[in-house]
Amino acid sequence: MFQRLFLLIALLIQAFFFFEISFALKEGKTCLLNKNCDAGLHCETCLAKNELRPRCSRTQPINPISKVKGLPFNKYSWLTTHNSFARLGAISSTGSLILAPTNQQDSITSQLNNGVRGFMLDMYDFENDVWLCHSFGGTCFNFTAFQPAINVLREFQVFLEKNKEEVVTIIIEDYVKSPKGLTKMFNAAGLQKFMFPVTRMPKNGGDWPRLDDMVQKNQRLLVFTSASRKEANEGIAYQWNYMVENQYGDGGLKVGACPNRAESKPMNDKSKSLVLVNHFPDTADVIVACKQNSASLLESIKTCYQAAGQRWPNFIAVDFYKRSDGGGAPQAVDVANGNLICGCDNFAACKVDGKCG
Numbered sequence: 001m002f003q004r005l006f007l008l009i010a011l012l013i014q015a016f017f018f019f020e021i022s023f024a025l026k027e028g029k030t031c032l033l034n035k036n037c038d039a040g041l042h043c044e045t046c047l048a049k050n051e052l053r054p055r056c057s058r059t060q061p062i063n064p065i066s067k068v069k070g071l072p073f074n075k076y077s078w079l080t081t082h083n084s085f086a087r088l089g090a091i092s093s094t095g096s097l098i099l100a101p102t103n104q105q106d107s108i109t110s111q112l113n114n115g116v117r118g119f120m121l122d123m124y125d126f127e128n129d130v131w132l133c134h135s136f137g138g139t140c141f142n143f144t145a146f147q148p149a150i151n152v153l154r155e156f157q158v159f160l161e162k163n164k165e166e167v168v169t170i171i172i173e174d175y176v177k178s179p180k181g182l183t184k185m186f187n188a189a190g191l192q193k194f195m196f197p198v199t200r201m202p203k204n205g206g207d208w209p210r211l212d213d214m215v216q217k218n219q220r221l222l223v224f225t226s227a228s229r230k231e232a233n234e235g236i237a238y239q240w241n242y243m244v245e246n247q248y249g250d251g252g253l254k255v256g257a258c259p260n261r262a263e264s265k266p267m268n269d270k271s272k273s274l275v276l277v278n279h280f281p282d283t284a285d286v287i288v289a290c291k292q293n294s295a296s297l298l299e300s301i302k303t304c305y306q307a308a309g310q311r312w313p314n315f316i317a318v319d320f321y322k323r324s325d326g327g328g329a330p331q332a333v334d335v336a337n338g339n340l341i342c343g344c345d346n347f348a349a350c351k352v353d354g355k356c357g
Ligand SMILES: *[C@@H]1O[C@H](CO)[C@@H](O)[C@H](O)[C@H]1NC(C)=O
Pocket: 093, 094, 095, 127, 142
């Protein structure tokens, strides 16, 4: 009720500011419509922070490859969406209404175009196929099933085909038991040729190959599974051999703490070269997300930097990645990239020679 009142007031304020509105507004400026804002921004109000003024806020990080391409893959940070497939307002491909939480606002293609490069996907056997789904007790139902996973894999295929310098990571929460279920699907989606081979992944905490080398060899798709046996059986990397991750859900939102999630080695285990920071609640909430994706996210990556043995996250995973009070998750990615790539706290200040300007 309270939030509705806020929404009404926010709309009135939008109307009030209408006459001041021009176009190509910078971050933080008052806006009315998305198109009032500069590229890479949209117009929104963060009611969860009791802010009523709609402002241009960021939907895109600075693409690090726009400046520096020759570093090992583990020296970059990527915007990552939690449950990337669970789109607000989606209707199940079974035709059912979806009675499961939703975590994002736009399609995979739109996320890719906004610079999201890490995707967390939950995959299940369902309807004689592999589906993107939530579950109750490990089972996928019509009302928790979003769509066949191959649909979104084809979106990745189109993007990788069109954008020859981009590298994308898919992290699968893997419940697929059907024999070679994932392999068959990645083949069918035309993605096998892009897959970065497990044999080239560093096993003992070494640096990853350089980004430009991955691009040159066209090995531009990293896929990780939560199912350990698939590394030997299908050549799909077992996530916990290569990555540490902090606790997800409410446990990951606690100020000043960055414990590892149960499946992960401790955050400071440097035999794993990649670091992923989760920052989203147990129960996804489109209203509260703008607050969680703002100052507390920046705090969280700094806390996790210390917990991970002074390593900035390679992946920053959030719900509703476009929502914030201004800089949001894109800014957090810029902070991580600034520190990783040139040692300044803001990637905007990094120069092409890798120095801090
Ligand atoms: C689930 O959806 C499928 C179509 O994909 C339909 O054939 C089936 O009857 C549905 N099951 C239930 C229980 O509604």
